[in-house]
Amino acid sequence: MDNFEKATDLFLAWFKAEGGEFREDLLEIQDLRSHDAGRGIIAIEEIPQNTTLFTIPREIIINVRTSTLSQKLPHVFNPANSSSDEDGDDDVDEPLDSWTSLILVLMYEYLRGPASKWKPYIDILPLTFSTPIFWSGDELKELDGTCLTAEKIGKREADEMLKRRVLPVVMQNESVFYEEQGGDRLGESELLALAHRMGSAVMAYAFDLEEGQEEEEEEEEGWVEDREGRTMLGMVPMADLLNADAEFNAHVNHGDKLEVTSLRDNLPIGSEVLNYYGPLPCSELLRRYGYVTPGHHRYDVAEMPWRLVRLALGKELDVSDDELVKVQEMLQEKEDLEEYFILERDSGEPDAQGRLTYEPQLRDTSPELEEQVKLFLKALKKSHSADKRKRDEVHHDVVARALRAKLREYPTTMEEDEALLLKDDLGKRHRMAVEVRLGEKILLREALGLVQRGDNDGERVGKKMKMKMEV
Numbered sequence: 001m002d003n004f005e006k007a008t009d010l011f012l013a014w015f016k017a018e019g020g021e022f023r024e025d026l027l028e029i030q031d032l033r034s035h036d037a038g039r040g041i042i043a044i045e046e047i048p049q050n051t052t053l054f055t056i057p058r059e060i061i062i063n064v065r066t067s068t069l070s071q072k073l074p075h076v077f078n079p080a081n082s083s084s085d086e087d088g089d090d091d092v093d094e095p096l097d098s099w100t101s102l103i104l105v106l107m108y109e110y111l112r113g114p115a116s117k118w119k120p121y122i123d124i125l126p127l128t129f130s131t132p133i134f135w136s137g138d139e140l141k142e143l144d145g146t147c148l149t150a151e152k153i154g155k156r157e158a159d160e161m162l163k164r165r166v167l168p169v170v171m172q173n174e175s176v177f178y179e180e181q182g183g184d185r186l187g188e189s190e191l192l193a194l195a196h197r198m199g200s201a202v203m204a205y206a207f208d209l210e211e212g213q214e215e216e217e218e219e220e221e222g223w224v225e226d227r228e229g230r231t232m233l234g235m236v237p238m239a240d241l242l243n244a245d246a247e248f249n250a251h252v253n254h255g256d257k258l259e260v261t262s263l264r265d266n267l268p269i270g271s272e273v274l275n276y277y278g279p280l281p282c283s284e285l286l287r288r289y290g291y292v293t294p295g296h297h298r299y300d301v302a303e304m305p306w307r308l309v310r311l312a313l314g315k316e317l318d319v320s321d322d323e324l325v326k327v328q329e330m331l332q333e334k335e336d337l338e339e340y341f342i343l344e345r346d347s348g349e350p351d352a353q354g355r356l357t358y359e360p361q362l363r364d365t366s367p368e369l370e371e372q373v374k375l376f377l378k379a380l381k382k383s384h385s386a387d388k389r390k391r392d393e394v395h396h397d398v399v400a401r402a403l404r405a406k407l408r409e410y411p412t413t414m415e416e417d418e419a420l421l422l423k424d425d426l427g428k429r430h431r432m433a434v435e436v437r438l439g440e441k442i443l444l445r446e447a448l449g450l451v452q453r454g455d456n457d458g459e460r461v462g463k464k465m466k467m468k469m470e471v
């Protein structure tokens, strides 16, 4: 038995000893590393619908309520004791948000070593992640042109936040964080690496916990909560051993205990029990979880920057960019102009059993993009005497031109990407980057087809996202 299996066995024994129930007659935790999927939970018997697969007592969830760290450092966690800067310029004294709090709690429990009640759980958290925040410069180049910009990946912001809000708490409270260890303290770079590891674990493993009445009362005593969502973040042992996909077959119910139940009429022997992380495009799945799956391509999105549309408009109308900038400044006085437009399909929703039965369709490019182009065309009408019919034609030509320009911004063509994906020796990160950029290009080509057919007025269903232009 290798260390991986030993760690799994110790974790399962710990889980049961702490009051967790796991249907070992139906399920097995298996090593799925050969599919790059870590551990997963597999059905070893046929499982009927609505079967309770496992339950997790709330006491074994790790968060600011269950860990003793928040009692030891109430001034760090308790907003009532904070003295925040009213201007909001300096957030160092502000209460920590739920994400940062959980990172600190995990670091604390990790540093306690065997003294931590959660050691067997922490021992099975990954040491490394495949999320782009850990990629090298060369690996990141493969994402050029995609939605996953350096800003979106957020390495610099994460470093700054961890250095400003997390590391000082550890360094100023060494007697608390290292109380179980006589030995060496971690240096700043080791602490930062640990904070990143725990931050990534929170991103890929933590659950938003829906609260019962009892716990809401506790909130009034000053527990840290997600102020926007009014949910508490926590690590939920065993529930977070479930891998996930766009089609899924299990659900986590948040009651007195957390309970995982099967959704399908029948879950055949050998099938993996799968959770659902949401209708995420592959780019977002990669950013948060470090993997992509074919099923999530239906939710792929592409971002069309206004910059490219404006250039296309200038070329189409033979207007200089200086003139367009003036029009933009004039329009910005009255209108909220957008800097990016999101292209996405109407993808429908999984049914009650986690199946996808709806064929995703791109119904339009982006109504907001259409509006903004028309706004510019109207504004330009005085100096460029285009009538309405002509304006519609120009609009289609401009969007088509911008879509082609966007497709050229990726360093490779679709054909090159398809050829790369056929290679057996393509590295894991490279492959995932190619999947992300190819998914975006397929969507852009669909949009181009739509515009070229003049079929861009379908009613739009589904989520929308706008990004306001800074004035």
Ligand SMILES: C[S@@+](CC[C@H](N)C(=O)[O-])C[C@H]1O[C@@H](n2cnc3c(N)ncnc32)[C@H](O)[C@@H]1O
Pocket: 035, 036, 037, 038, 039, 040, 124, 125, 126, 204, 205, 240, 241, 242, 243, 244, 245, 288, 289, 290, 291, 293
């Ligand atoms: C909540 S954990 C699931 C348990 C994880 N497999 C483990 O061994 O700890 C989420 C992580 O599992 C992996 N994962 C989840 N679903 C996956 C899938 N369908 N294919 C590949 N990896 C997956 C990703 O690395 C993700 O960040």
